[in-house]
Amino acid sequence: METNLCIAGFGGQGVMTMGKFLADATCNATEKKVTFFPSYGAEQRGGTANCYVVISDEEIGAPLGDVMDDLVVMNAPSLAKFLPILKSGGTLFINSSIVSDDISRSDVKLVKAPVTEIALEMGNAKVLNVIMLGVYVGYTEVLEPEVVWETIKHKLSSKPKLLPLNKEAFEKGLVLGHSQK
Amino acid sequence: MARLFMKGTEAVAEAAVRAGCRFFAGYPITPQNEVPEYLSRRMPEVGGVFIQGESEVASISMVYGAASAGTRSMTSSSSPGIALKSEGISYCASALIPMVYSNFARGGPGVGSIQPAQQDYFQATKASGNGGFQMMVFAPSSVQEAVDLTYEAFDLADRDRNPVCILADGVIATMMESVEFPPMKSNVEIDAIKESKREWALVGHDFEKEKRAWIEPGHWQTKDMQKANEDAAAMYLEWEKDIRVEEYGLEDAEIVLTSYGISARVVKSAVSILRAEGIKAGYIRPITVNPFPYGAYDHINYDKCKAVLNVEMSIPAQFGVDVKVGVKDRCPIEHCLCSGGNIISRNAVLDAAKKIMKG
Amino acid sequence: MQKIYTRTKTIQQDKVSGFCPGCMHSTIIKLIGEVLEELDVVDRTACVLGIGCCGLQMDYMAYDNSTAPHGRACATATGVKRSNPESLVFTYQGDGDLASIGLAETMSAANRGENISVIFVNNGIYGMTGGQMAPTTLIGMKASTAPKGRIADEHGYPMHMCEILNQLTAPVYLERTSCNNPANTMKTKNAIKKAFRNQLDGKGFSMVEIVTSCPTNWGLDALASLEYIEEKMLPEFPLGVIRDR
Missing domain, CATH: 3.40.50.920 (Rossmann fold)
Known part of the structure; x- marks a missing residue:
């Protein structure tokens, strides 16, 4: 069993962090093989950002697969760019707050999550990635939510003030993801 | 120890530290900037030296100097930067100076692209500088293997008194993967390694009692130069067992x-x-x-x-x-x-x- | 009979120098050796040689030495010194090495305030390669790559390394000396001693620039080249302490 995930969005939306949290949690809490591979460009700021996470029971071949089982899209340009590599029957997670385009494919499952709106309602636009991580974990059940939360907690240990907000964000996401199963 | 989830660059840097590397000089170039960044934090923790050189040529020359003085030393770069380092790599090979360097290769030729590539194969294996010398070149295909080979590279460099190249690429550099690290060499072990090089290293010698250290990246006499080439060629043949x-x-x-x-x-x-x-x-x-x-x-x-x-x-x-x-x-x-x-x-x-x- | 002078032990007794008649490298190498003996640091000295004629001493110097890639002596010495802070580490470089191909390494080591000593031998020309133009070649001075002599409009002006390094904050000691007469030679020895003492005291970067000759490539005999130093070189490269902190 191997899961190829691509997470894509604007720089600054925390897509790399989301991928790293998920991959790190997998490494910490399971015996599975996992790779995280960031696509990198020359720009320090702006542009699109995307990363690939592969979680597998077997040795991982390419850390960047040809087709994705799951695709997380945080902005409209990423939808156009990455939808073609989502496999038939794969799952598309979209930030429905800002991705309003029609989905041109009917052979994929769609999970909508208005993560930008939720984050703004919570008073901190930056937590949209943690909400989306919750949505992804809640929907796919790829890992136990507690395991992922432990990793987030560990990574944010230098900023304890942010923990309650992130916990709430992650849990909101979990509920939202789980409800769309 | 538990497995850690780490970037290839940082994992290679940590492996070097654990192998007893106590001198690193490098210069920024994508996609391996986390090697110098990591070591700028890590080296002071273990009593080692980190220097951001003014260029690749200066960095490799610093490594040449530090390794000549008996310290396990390393540099790192990516393709165009390795081309610049070829001068110093050749000097190390000629002067029998052990050191390790990693090439997190990117597209080329010229400034090329900053994304991963394997376009430095000939450079690494056939001609990493002038003079027809050779090095052992390791090609890891995972972060774990990059760690293990880097750790071992220092032993082989010392064994042969020759540079060893870790030929990786931008994927190994930037991807994160789980790793388990080999043990940290103790200060006692590191001192013993340095002491084992005392005879030839630039550590100071009392010429009235013992031979001076003479680091020679070349020879005035052609017969001496040919002899050095012959000795090197004989050593390369010995590597058959290391394949x-x-x-x-x-x-x-x-x-x-x-x-x-x-x-x-x-x-x-x-x-x-x-x-x-x-x-x-x-x-x-x-x-x-x-x-x-x-x-x-x-x-x-x-x-x-x-x-x-x-x-x-x-x-x-x-x-x-x-x-x-x-x-x-x-x-x-x-x-x-x-x-x-x-x-x-x-x-x-x-x-x-x-x-x-x-x- | 009282022995009042003997050859420095830092030069191997059975070896012969490869320097041309009238060349001042021999003098400077002797001065360095005397200073090392007087400071009692010979057994913890490492010399990093530049490329060119300065390397001709490697066969007969008796203490630890290495040859850096062309121009990189200050970088190589940095590596040696940082590895072994207890060592006395100095570079010995010519003008092409230090001021042309090695300008970045020289400036950067000086700017870092590396605790090393630099012996810079400036004779205004490339020696070993056959008299090519150097960054310190005088205006009008002929070179094998400047057959009409150095022309300012085309080649720029001679570089004054002590003054250039004096723009940096970190260096502690910069002095220009010569070996064109006994008095200046003694001043050179004192300057070398001061540069080495600075390092032993942990003070930081010192450079002694020594204005010398190249009779062979200048096309002059030994005595005429001494006059050339006095009349041509020293007006361009005035002697003295540029910085002493």
Whole structure:
């Protein structure tokens, strides 16, 4: 069993962090093989950002697969760019707050999550990635939510003030993801 | 110890520290900037030295100096930066100075692209500088392997008094993967290593009682220079015993895929898919690309093998030239290549293999 | 009979120098050796040689030495010194090495305030390669790559390394001396001693620029080249302490 995930969005939306949290949690809490591979460009700021996470029971071949089982899209340009590599029957997670385009494919499952709106309602636009991580974990059940939360907690240990907000964000996401199963 | 989830660059840097490397000089270049960044934090913690040199040429010259003084030393760069370091690498080879450097290769030639590539194969294995010297060149295909080979590279560099190259690429550099680290060498061990080099190292000698240290990156007398070349050539032959290669399924393979470094892990997963689909595929993955395991290609069952498929991230093929030497015209060699920063696609490999099997 | 002078032990007794008649490298190497003995640091000295004629001493110097890639002596010395802070580490470089191909390494080591000593031998020309133009070649001075002499409009002006390094904050000691007469030679020895003492005291970067001759490539005999130093070189490269902190 191997899961190829691509997470894509604007720089600054925390897509790399989301991928790293998920991959790190997998490494910490399971015996599975996992790779995280960031696509990198020359720009320090702006542009699109995307990363690939592969979680597998077997040795991982390419850390960047040809087709994705799951695709997380945080902005409209990423939808156009990455939808073609989502496999038939794969799952598309979209930030429905800002991705309003029609989905041109009917052979994929769609999970909508208005993560930008939720984050703004919570008073901190930056937590949209943690909400989306919750949505992804809640929907796919790829890992136990507690395991992922432990990793987030560990990574944010230098900023304890942010923990309650992130916990709430992650849990909101979990509920939202789980409800769309 | 528990496995850690780390970037290739940082993992290589930590492996060097654990191997007793206590001097690093480097210069920024993408995609390996986390090596100097990590070591700028880490070296002071272990009493080592980190210097951001004013250039690649200066950095390798600093490493040449530090290693000449008996300290396990390292530098790191990416393709165009390695080209600049070739001066100092050649000096180290000539002057019998052990050191380790890593090349997290990117697209080329020229400034090329900052994305991953395997276009420095000839540079690493055939001519890393002037003068026809050779080095052991390790080609890791995972972060764990990069760690293990870096750790060991320091021992081999010291054993041979010769540079050792870790030939990685931008994927190994930037990807994160779980790793387990070898043990941290103690200060006692590190001091003992340095002491073992005392005779030849620039540590100061009382010339009335013992021979001075004389670091010679060349010789005035042609007979001395030729003697040095002959000694080096004899050492290169000894490396036959150090060859490392991974082979799979060669006895019955109708098609043998061959590849190294990052491409090889893609090939390995492609081979398991081909096998699952009933195609008898095998692979050869050199781990040392110098010395090159030409002999591994003798293990192919040429009565059954229709072709060898060379897979690498370089156009034109470079690794494929060594493969050709190994195969010795016993079967056709086909190529599946990409270049310029593009990462080899498993589907492309599968398509190429299937096309051969149909043809 | 009282022995009042003997050859420095830092030069191997059975070896012969490869320097041309009238060349001042021999003098400077002797001065360095005397200073090392007087400071009693010979057994913890490491010399990093530049490329060119300065390397001709490697056969007969008796203490630890290495040859850096062309121009990189200050970088190589940085590595040696940082590895072994207890060592006395100095570079010995010519003008092409230090001021042309090695300008970045020289400036950067000085700017870092590396605790090393630099002996810079400036004779205004490339020696070993056959008299090519150097960054310190005088205006009008002929060179094998400047057959009409150095022309300011085309080649720029001679570089004054002490003054250039004096723009940096970190260096502690910069002095220009010569070996064109006994008095200046003694001043050179004192300057070398001061540069080495600075390092032993942990003070930081010192450079002694020594204005010398190249009779062979200048096309002059030994005595005429001494006059050339006095009349041509020293007006361009005035002697003295540029910085002493």
